[in-house]
Amino acid sequence: MSTLAVGVMIFPTHTTIGPLQLAQALEARGFESLFVPEHTHIPTSRKSPWPGGPTLPQEYYNTFDPFVWLSIAAAASSQLKLGTGICLLPQRDTLVTAKLAASLDRLSDGRLIFGVGAGWNEEELVNHGAQFNTRFQKLEEQVQAVKGLWTQEVFEYHGAHIQFEAAYSSPKPAQPLGPPILIGGETDHTLRRIARFADGWLPRARHGFDPRDNLARLRRICTSVGRPIDEISTSVFGAPADLETLKDYQDAGIDRVLLPLASSEPSEVLRRLDQYAEGILNRLH
DSSP: OOOOOOEEEEEEEETSOHHHHHHHHHHHHHEEEEOOOSSSOOSSOOOOOOOOOSSOOOOGBBBHHHHHHHHHHHTSSOOOOEEEEEGGGGGGGHHHHHHHHHHHHHHHSSOOEEEEOOOHHHHHHHHHTOGGGGGHHHHHHHHHHHHHHHHHHHEEEEOOOOEEEEEESSSSSSSOOSSSSEOOOOOOOHHHHHHOOOOOEEBOOOOOOHHHHHHHHHHHHHHHHHGGGGGGGEEETTTOHHHHHHHHHHHOOEEEEEEEEOOOHHHHHHEEEEEIIIIIHHHHH
């Protein structure tokens, strides 16, 4: 049976526990990782439907920048892995984001996990000068460009969406190949991208997640492009806090689960962490 890493996910807002206190609490209890999402802003237009339901939760409006927030968490811990879940890469400048990720990875001694995705909020993305209907093509180019900037002394990129001349980008990440890049999403299109150029899959458990069926789907797609599935990790985002379900995930071959933390009062977050530690973490391994 493979070991199942257990981390948490939380919206990093000013209304909940801070990164210093949370990172210390997670490391003290033995959690493996801490993942946070991002939204630079929420346009007042609600044309784009939120995939989770009719009403966008308040925490979406109040998120800190993930790299700033995770930097504080990195300084307050020594083993805790730090993840973006997800970084909305098509909204970001590629060179700046490559530098941010490399800086955080280097300063945390190689603890960054770089979860990326194309996003769902068209208005937010368009405000950054990106095109909604080509966001996935841009994401693919950005991943290729970021990897090159991380691993090559001098690198240039000339794509349909990303272009820059030969340049130095230093310091490099602490991880020799750069932080592992996980892609969020559940469609076959997402799985084909992962099989071709990513290190891992970051699916959501919001509408139920059958680990065997989904890993079989990933395996078929990996086989079709000649990629061994054991090169790709699977981290389930917002996994249910149910011991038997998580044991099933573990038996099926899932690598990591991220348990949800509400952006509530610090005392409530710590109480929930204790529940997770006692009811799941200490009984899973």
